[in-house]
Amino acid sequence: MSASVPTTRLQATADAFLTRFAGIKASLPGDKSLRERAAATVRSKGLPGPREEAWRYTQLRPLTDVTFETPLHADVDAQALLGRLPEIAAPHLVFVDGRFRADLSTASSMVRTGAPSFGSGARPDFDPMVALNTMLAEDGVAISVPHDVDGGTIVLASLATGQNGRAIAFHPRHSVNLADGAKLTLIEIGLGDGVYFHNPVVTVSVAHGASLTHLRLQTESEQAFVLSTVYADVASDGTYDSFQLATGGRLARAEIHATLSGPNAIAHLNAAQLLAGSQHADFTTIVSHDAPNCASRQTVKTVLTGKSRGVFQGKIEVARAAQKTDGYQMNQALLLSPDAEMDSKPQLEIYADDVKCSHGATVGELDAEQLFYLRSRGVPEAEARAMLVRAFLDEALEAITHEAGRAAMETAIAHWWDRQA
Amino acid sequence: MLEIKGLEASIGDKQILRGIDLVVPSGEVHAVMGPNGAGKSTLGYVLSGRAGYEATAGLATFNGADLLDIEPEERAALGLFLAFQYPVELPGVGNANFLRTALNALRRARGEAEMDAPGFLKLARAEMKRLSMPDDMLKRNVNVGFSGGEKKRNEVLQMAILRPKLAILDETDSGLDIDALRIVADGVNALRGPDFSALVITHYQRLLEYIVPDRVHVLVSGRIIRSGGPELALELEANGYAGMVADAA
Numbered sequence: 001m002s003a004s005v006p007t008t009r010l011q012a013t014a015d016a017f018l019t020r021f022a023g024i025k026a027s028l029p030g031d032k033s034l035r036e037r038a039a040a041t042v043r044s045k046g047l048p049g050p051r052e053e054a055w056r057y058t059q060l061r062p063l064t065d066v067t068f069e070t071p072l073h074a075d076v077d078a079q080a081l082l083g084r085l086p087e088i089a090a091p092h093l094v095f096v097d098g099r100f101r102a103d104l105s106t107a108s109s110m111v112r113t114g115a116p117s118f119g120s121g122a123r124p125d126f127d128p129m130v131a132l133n134t135m136l137a138e139d140g141v142a143i144s145v146p147h148d149v150d151g152g153t154i155v156l157a158s159l160a161t162g163q164n165g166r167a168i169a170f171h172p173r174h175s176v177n178l179a180d181g182a183k184l185t186l187i188e189i190g191l192g193d194g195v196y197f198h199n200p201v202v203t204v205s206v207a208h209g210a211s212l213t214h215l216r217l218q219t220e221s222e223q224a225f226v227l228s229t230v231y232a233d234v235a236s237d238g239t240y241d242s243f244q245l246a247t248g249g250r251l252a253r254a255e256i257h258a259t260l261s262g263p264n265a266i267a268h269l270n271a272a273q274l275l276a277g278s279q280h281a282d283f284t285t286i287v288s289h290d291a292p293n294c295a296s297r298q299t300v301k302t303v304l305t306g307k308s309r310g311v312f313q314g315k316i317e318v319a320r321a322a323q324k325t326d327g328y329q330m331n332q333a334l335l336l337s338p339d340a341e342m343d344s345k346p347q348l349e350i351y352a353d354d355v356k357c358s359h360g361a362t363v364g365e366l367d368a369e370q371l372f373y374l375r376s377r378g379v380p381e382a383e384a385r386a387m388l389v390r391a392f393l394d395e396a397l398e399a400i401t402h403e404a405g406r407a408a409m410e411t412a413i414a415h416w417w418d419r420q421a
Numbered sequence: 422m423l424e425i426k427g428l429e430a431s432i433g434d435k436q437i438l439r440g441i442d443l444v445v446p447s448g449e450v451h452a453v454m455g456p457n458g459a460g461k462s463t464l465g466y467v468l469s470g471r472a473g474y475e476a477t478a479g480l481a482t483f484n485g486a487d488l489l490d491i492e493p494e495e496r497a498a499l500g501l502f503l504a505f506q507y508p509v510e511l512p513g514v515g516n517a518n519f520l521r522t523a524l525n526a527l528r529r530a531r532g533e534a535e536m537d538a539p540g541f542l543k544l545a546r547a548e549m550k551r552l553s554m555p556d557d558m559l560k561r562n563v564n565v566g567f568s569g570g571e572k573k574r575n576e577v578l579q580m581a582i583l584r585p586k587l588a589i590l591d592e593t594d595s596g597l598d599i600d601a602l603r604i605v606a607d608g609v610n611a612l613r614g615p616d617f618s619a620l621v622i623t624h625y626q627r628l629l630e631y632i633v634p635d636r637v638h639v640l641v642s643g644r645i646i647r648s649g650g651p652e653l654a655l656e657l658e659a660n661g662y663a664g665m666v667a668d669a670a
């Protein structure tokens with residue numbers, strides 16, 4: 001017998017992706033050797049399993065239940081999905097089933113479309129999902145905001161049709177580059193129907209004095225696998241201000257690597273996860289303080305109902321040179337059901353001696369006294385609970401200053417809550 | 422009219438109320454006084470439906486409706502309001518949003534139209550002015566970082582806006598400065614009328630100089646051991662509870 005029997009199901013799934021790569025690699029755009037190196041990583045490391053420390057709480061086993069097929073791109077009707085996008089008056093870059101759709105998008109001088117944009121900073125050798133993305137990325141955008149320009153707001157939307165029951169995987173690859181003193185608000189929205197695997201990678205580069213607000217609204221199909229990775233580099237006096245709301249996905253993970261590489265750089269990695277049923281969502285951050293006088297802030301709130309499971313892993317690395325680092329991390333979970341579970345793993349690795357780093361984690365239930373106080377004022381129980389859940393999220397949401405972005409988040413939270421009732 | 426007959430209540434296994442009989446006719450204000458731990462707050466909680474405070478015997482009706490069988494919000498819709506001895510902090514809930522949500526919930530329950538934001542703000546500002554509360558208290562989170570006295574005033578503000586038919590004020594005077602006491606008393610007196618009644622729980626006769634009660638009840642160890650006119654409060658002030666408990670025994 002010549003073909004070897006896969007030892008694990010994860011390996012079988014990785015092999016299927018490798019087979020797909022072999023089939024399409026001749027037509028894939030961009031640097032061939034980059035693809036081959038990524039494929040070599042996928043071949044040697046496979047998909048991350050439970051023995052891998054960074055993936056201990058999030059297991060990809062459910063991904064192996066699905067056979068991903070070749071996407072059909074003709075005749076996909078995205079009108080209904082478009083209607084589900086929040087109204088945000090800004091240029092839209094719309095992807096349907098992983099493919100850029102110029103007909104649904106707004107042209108912009110700051111945006112280059114037509115091919116994946118690999119950027120720099122992501123680590124295909126190190127990060128298995130980035131390796132998979134680098135190997136198979138077929139499309140993406142490059143957003144560049146020139147020196148001292150305020151690029152306003154851009155919406156980057158991923159719509160997944162579900163392809164009439166055909167499970168597909170797509171691995172878009174985007175880059176965002178802000179030159180010195182540039183500004184941008186990027187609102188990334190993911191939504192869809194049915195079973196699919198969305199594995200986007202975004203590399204972000206914020207140059208000196210530039211400022212990117214990165215709002216992410218992950219309201220994907222509850223049957224979807226959504227594993228996203230962001231690598232952000234923030235130079236001196238730059239700001240990377242990110243917030244993600246996740247309500248979707250059967251299995252979801254958002255991983256953000258933020259490196260503060262110049263003095264006085266700032267990173268905010270705030271998030272809210274709202275989970276129900278048997279959903280699993282993971283928010284993983286790795287903040288590297290490489291330069292002095294930088295500040296990072298993370299406020300992460302997870303609300304869990306049903307048998308859902310939430311994960312937060314937050315690592316703050318402070319290099320020897322990064323004196324006067326100010327790092328803050330707060331991770332709180334609200335369990336609305338006895339069967340829900342939250343895993344949390346804060347990690348501080350500090351090699352400088354003059355730093356201020358704090359982290360805290362709490363897991364709790366709705367406060368009975370607060371609930372009674374509201375009800376005693378006439379607020380019906382369901383509404384009182386909704387108010388307290390929204391109040392729980394407040395610290396993570398209050399940092400969002402972009403009005404339309406914030407309104408979209410509020411709407412998604414309200415919809416989520418309505419679905420629980 | 423509030424009617425309480427033979428009301429017994431427990432917290433867990435511990436019996437706190439041991440047979441309360443009390444009638445507060447519409448239009449009247451009654452005071453309840455009694456030593457620490459007598460069960461005064463418990464009475465307020467049982468009437469307003471707090472979980473864990475279980476009525477085990479007796480009944481309580483308001484204008485004929487059985488209070489004990491319905492949810493706290495339904496009691497509020499009937500016109501019941503409890504000013505908490507220890508008002509609860511609600512981080513993340515703005516005071517204006519809280520008040521408007523409560524007001525509109527009550528209006529909905531009564532089949533009235535909801536009040537819009539501008540209308541509500543006008544109402545709230547007027548009431549706050551009467552209570553000498555600064556406008557920024559509307560923007561702050563409910564009771565978060567409020568001083569003891571500010572929390573009590575915020576309870577009275579809620580009462581003024583929600584306009585209950587039956588108010589239970591649980592030591593709303595405790596922790597208030599002299600001016601605030603007067604303002605709060607004015608707030609209660611402003612609501613007095615044929616359709617309003619109140620149960621004022623207090624340790625101090627002074628409040629009763631401002632809110633003159635129709636009756637005073639003395640609650641000791643889960644029972645009302647004496648009732649009388651306003652002069653009863655003066656007698657307590659002079660002699661304390663000890664003598665009265667001995668007489669009742």
Ligand SMILES: Nc1ncnc2c1ncn2[C@@H]1O[C@H](COP(=O)(O)OP(=O)(O)OP(=O)(O)O)[C@@H](O)[C@H]1O
Binds near residue numbers: 437455457461
């Ligand atoms: N959760 C609880 N578990 C057990 N006992 C309780 C609980 N709450 C109250 N009690 C007890 O019930 C009794 C009555 O308490 P309550 O608060 O009603 O007294 P009160 O008359 O309001 O006193 P104060 O004047 O000090 O406010 C007290 O002995 C108190 O310790």
Ligand SMILES: [Mg+2]
Binds near residue numbers: 462506591
């Ligand atoms: Mg009390």
